[in-house]
Amino acid sequence: MLATVLVLVLALVGVVVVRPGPVAEWLGDEPAGDRVATETPEPAPAAVLAAADANAPLPTAAGIRAEIDSLVGAAALGDRVNVSVTDVATGESLYGRGADDGTVPASVTKLVTGVTVLAARGPGYRIxxxxxxxxxxxxxxxxxxxxxxxxxxxxxxxxxxxxxxxxxxxxxxxxxxxxxxxxxxxxxxxxxxxxxxxxxxxxxxxxxxxxxxxxxxxxxxxxxxxxxxxxxxxxxxxxxxxxxxxxxxxxxxxxxxxxxxxxxxxxxxxxxxxxxxxxxxxxxxxxxxxPMVRLVDLMISDSDNIVAEALARQVALARNESASFAGAAKAMDAVAAELGLPADELSLADGSGLSRTNRISPSLLTDLITLAGNGTRPELAAIFGGLPVAAWSGTLADRYAGAAAKAGAGVVRAKTGTLSGVHAIAGVVTTVDGRLLGFAVLTDRTPDGQEGPRAALDRIAAALAGCGCR
Incomplete structure (x- = not known):
């Protein structure tokens, strides 16, 4: 089921994308009449995502710890770094450090918004x-x-x-x-x-x-x-x-x-x-x-905060709550609980992640990724379509180019989050053996500057991509 749901979604978007851009253009919605008839055809695009294999060897907790423990302790990430790594096919936890601790998530919040609105409204709903x-x-x-x-x-x-x-x-x-x-x-x-x-x-x-x-x-x-x-x-x-x-x-x-x-x-x-x-x-x-599936794509791929707040209110409306910041937060918390996610590790004030009062645990994010990717709720797999690809698209287009993180290029697909002093990343990564892992790294006490924390986060995901971790 994993191969037919999540891998199909990832492969479809990853292979057909010719260049980064709005999701509507990715899916070929440019009117044919607007194209120049004599335009020179582009060469067939190369795949940018490695195919996952649900039968690939499962990394061990000891192997993961050996690969990323020192990276998680990087000074650039500050003194509060909370991490969760799980196997998407089985849901098994492979690594945790402050995994259940609520942390300021910044734009990673949009993963919760996307999953809850897809569950509450359905992928085909139109406003x-x-x-x-x-x-x-x-x-x-x-x-x-x-x-x-x-x-x-x-x-x-x-x-x-x-x-x-x-x-x-x-x-x-x-x-x-x-x-x-x-x-x-x-x-x-x-x-x-x-x-x-x-x-x-x-x-x-x-x-x-x-x-x-x-x-x-x-x-x-x-x-x-x-x-x-x-x-x-x-x-x-x-x-x-x-x-x-x-x-x-x-x-x-x-x-x-x-x-x-x-x-x-x-x-x-x-x-x-x-x-x-x-x-x-x-x-x-x-x-x-x-349709809602496309709105979720736009929200995640462009990290569109206005769209995120609108979708959060759609959750509120679907659950008969007031269409306000407070009503949306209450409704998203309720839908998360309905989905079996640890809602006690979720405290939201908005749907975009702009609020510093939001708190999400890394383990809730990896549980969410597992739920969306294991085939039990196939409509939720739509959140993966808009995730930026390392060294290819969205907020990851200019990352994973250096030698220390190059192993993640094309095989890390993740939502990022940034506020001053806050850096986060959560998504999926395919290991060198072909195993699909969910990961979330959240830190909300970083030193000033953006490049140091971003590079440190990228090295963690790249390490997961580059090892069998057994």
Whole structure:
């Protein structure tokens, strides 16, 4: 089962990727009409992931300890380094050091967000954005459903996203001969603060976070063309609008021919059970997000914090909790417990990992990886598709190039996490014998600087890749 679920997912993504990039492009979603017909075909890509073999020799705990004990004690990692290594096929623990201790996880939190939303919503779920009739003829209410990737038109940031221009066309058709006269936006699905209190002061303005509202376009980016260009150059930060719901509403008003200055926040009227078309609250149109499996890919591959917070709220909504930071945290904890993960080793304040009050144990992460990879819950294996590949893609594209970590290139696939003083990595690695291991290394008291701790983490994963550890 392991070979047919996890290895298939890893091999599929690893082999067909021609170059690092957004997951939508990896999976061939670029419209055929946008390609140049005379483009020179690229050579067949080489495999970047070694195939795992569930029948390969199992490393021993003593062998693992001999390989990584000294690396775990590297000065660059500080004085609190918590580690867990397990065998994915069997779930057997092979190494632990502070494995059950809650540690600040940074963006590694997104693995928990991904697994819990896949369990709660399912891989095929799509987030709706609706337009309904207002209380008077010609009045329209735009209702945010929590899709952070919603685009204004075909030039949106996220390939394949739902579009407001499509929704506007539906509204105009539904209104018939009545011209749109007024637009209200309803982003009341989310409650509570738009910024998590545990975020560093620069998060809302620094480009990696932003205001979390139920209605937004392009992840709240204010300059999509510039953001797409910077993204291509490896910079995922972008200027964000301070009121994403109003910005989205004004874009929709322009598409409807309504003055943008008249856009106000409000609540959509409730449609009666016997409401006729055009009656207050009746649906005028709806568009749907990419399926959840693709949203999880985007969140993990690009470490997209805005998408992460939106997906955390989807867990809350699926479990009838408030769609807030607190409600999402409570729901994710409950779903983790339902999945059999050690929820007492999980304490969350957000879904992105930007909060320093988050705590996750390394053993919960390796248990999660085992659960997602052992075939018992095949829908959870989707978290592996977006994981960066060492020396190839995402946050690991420029790592594992040096001699000390080269053994990990192409065979380490992991989510990274970084805040000042916090460095983490968790994922899977194939040993030289072909055994698939799950690993998590979290440290939240590192010295200043990033390169030293990152290199030290890479050496640990590379050591696992380069040995049979028997």
């Amino acid at each position: 709706p954005t609706r337009a309904v009739a207002g209380p008077n003829p010609g009045e329209v209410v735009l209702v945010g459903g929590g899709d952070p990737t919603l685009a204004v038109d075909k030039n949106g940031f996220y390939p394949g996203a739902a579009r407001l221009d499509d929704l506007a066309a539906q509204v105009k058709q539904a209104l018939g001969g009545t011209s749109p006269t007024k637009l209200t936006i309803d982003s009341s699905l989310y409650t509570g603060p738009v910024h998590e209190p545990g975020w560093d002061d620069d998060i809302p303005t620094g480009g990696y976070g932003g205001s979390i509202t139920a209605l937004m376009t392009d992840g709240a980016r204010s300059d999509v063309p510039r953001a797409k260009k910077d993204h291509d150059n490896g910079d995922h930060a972008a200027e964000r609008v301070s009121q994403p719901d109003l910005a989205a509403g004004r874009a929709f008003a322009r598409l409807l021919g309504i003055p943008t200055g008249a856009v106000k926040r409000g609540k959509a009227p409730t449609a009666g059970a016997d409401a006729t078309a055009g009656a207050p609250g009746s649906e005028l149109g709806v568009v749907h997000s990419l």
